[in-house]
Amino acid sequence: MATSGTRTFNLDIAEAIEEAYERIGQPARSGYDLETARRSLNLMFTDWANRGVNLWTVERGTITLTTGQGQETLDASTSDLLDVVIRRDNTDYIIERLGRSEWANIPTKSTQGRPSQFWYDRQTTPVINLWPVPENSTDQLLYWYVRRIEDAGAMQNTAAVPWRFLPCLVSGLAYHLGMKRAPQMLPTLQAIYEQDFQRAADEDEERVPLRLVPGRR
Numbered sequence: 001m002a003t004s005g006t007r008t009f010n011l012d013i014a015e016a017i018e019e020a021y022e023r024i025g026q027p028a029r030s031g032y033d034l035e036t037a038r039r040s041l042n043l044m045f046t047d048w049a050n051r052g053v054n055l056w057t058v059e060r061g062t063i064t065l066t067t068g069q070g071q072e073t074l075d076a077s078t079s080d081l082l083d084v085v086i087r088r089d090n091t092d093y094i095i096e097r098l099g100r101s102e103w104a105n106i107p108t109k110s111t112q113g114r115p116s117q118f119w120y121d122r123q124t125t126p127v128i129n130l131w132p133v134p135e136n137s138t139d140q141l142l143y144w145y146v147r148r149i150e151d152a153g154a155m156q157n158t159a160a161v162p163w164r165f166l167p168c169l170v171s172g173l174a175y176h177l178g179m180k181r182a183p184q185m186l187p188t189l190q191a192i193y194e195q196d197f198q199r200a201a202d203e204d205e206e207r208v209p210l211r212l213v214p215g216r217r
Contacts, residue, residue, distance in 0.1 A: 011166055013038065014155040020173035024182040024189070038152050040176035041159075041169075045149040049079050051197070053146055055204050056162050058082065063141040068112065070133030072141065074126045079146040081120050081128070087140040088114060095130075106131055114139065164203060168196035 011019070017037040021028045028034055048054060057079070063072050065086075085092040096117045103119035113132035121127040128143070150160035159169060175189040182189075 010158050010163060011170070012156050012158050013041070013152045016041070016159065016166075016170055016173060017155075019170045020177055023170070023174040024178050024185055026177075026181050034155065036180065037173065037177060038155075040180075041152045041173050044169075044172050044176055045151070048149060048197075049146070052201065053080075053082070054149075054201075055206065057147050057149060058144055059147050061143050061145055063143075065115075065130075065134035065137065065139045065141055067135060067137045068110075068133055070109065070115075070130045072128050072130070074128060074145070075147075076125045077148040078126050079148055080122070082144045082146065084118055084128070084141065084143045086115050087142055088138075092142065103129065103131075109133070115141075162204075165200045168193065168200045171196045 014034070017028060017034060020037065021033070028037065049057075061074070061078075065072075081097070084095050084097070086095055087093075093114065093116070095115055098117050098119045100119065100121075106117075109131060111132040112135040115130040115132060115134060117131045119129045119131075121129060128141075130141070152159060159166075161169060171189070171193040175186070175193040178185050178189040
């Protein structure tokens with residue numbers, strides 16, 4: 001028996017919304033039904049950022065440093081920083097992340113040198129503060145960061161998520177719609193959603209041996 005030979009199945013936003021409405025037994029009938037579902041979908045994507053690191057949202061950024069400038073503004077879509085290094089003469093040096101209190105306790109923040117520590121200030125527009133401040137304009141700051149998930153956008157778009165997350169996307173949207181349209185189904189919808197998300201999150205991890213490294217102070 002012949003098979004399709006393809007591996008391209010995906011859902012556009014309209015199809016995901018239709019599937020979610022069908023799960024709560026209330027097909028979308030108006031433009032407002034689609035709009036409120038798209039709003040719920042965007043809120044759900046925001047919640048996903050609070051559930052931990054999704055590997056498919058990790059990207060690398062590069063900033064060429066400036067002598068004496070110890071603060072760099074990052075893109076507003078930056079959710080968190082994972083790893084940060086200073087690249088000098090094709091050699092990467094790991095720099096240590098500090099908390100706000102540790103940063104505040106540095107007595108002279110204008111000291112110049114090769115940066116060895118940073119404080120990530122998670123404002124609406126995030127900022128990375130370096131210490132010592134750069135001593136040249138040739139070093140590069142390389143950082144791996146978690147970016148914000150793209151908005152759902154137009155109905156004909158596909159969601160900016162890997163195909164592995166399609167089941168939890170639909171079940172999660174059904175749960176969010178259930179809060180507004182089918183509260184009697186919430187326990188079941190929530191259980192399915194959490195199960196689907198956990199299954200996808202467990203699969204979305206790096207396959208490397210566990211290595212524990214003591215912190216440096």
